Amino acid sequence: MLAEGLVWVAEDAGELIGFAACQHFMDALHLWEIAVRHDRQGKGAGRALMAAVTDEARARKAGAVTLTTFRDLPWNGPFYASLGFRALKPEELNGRLTAILMRERRLGLDMNARCAMRLPL
Secondary structure, three states: OOOOOOEEEEEEOOEEEEEEEEEEOOOOEEEEEEEEOHHHOOOOHHHHHHHHHHHHHHHOOOOEEEEEEEOOOOOOHHHHHHOOOEEOOHHHOOHHHHHHHHHHHHOOOOOOOEEEEEEEO
16 A cells, blocks of 8 residues: 555654555445544544545546445544445445455444445445
8 A cells, every 4th residue: 555655644743644545446446444643632633634535536547435334433434424425225235345344344343334335436
């Protein structure tokens, strides 16, 4: 991801406070991970990182940004929804997103709490 220019960092006064990492697929730029230090959350770093992700997706002419997340945690599903992401219904999942969710299931994540989300561009 680094070699492809798909990792961004957020800094404050030279201190690393967050990052986002993506992968480019044929149908979308997929956000694998975003994290902001707990004591720095709620101050715009996450939104800035997501803006960088969506800007890059547009620059690469990706049709969307996708991700999987916990649907109800305030800093997860509701945060992404506030940015325009929509949780996908099972029948809307493509093979790639289905495979990601199945891998998460094998890793022990609760599938009742997980969802795939998409932001069309």
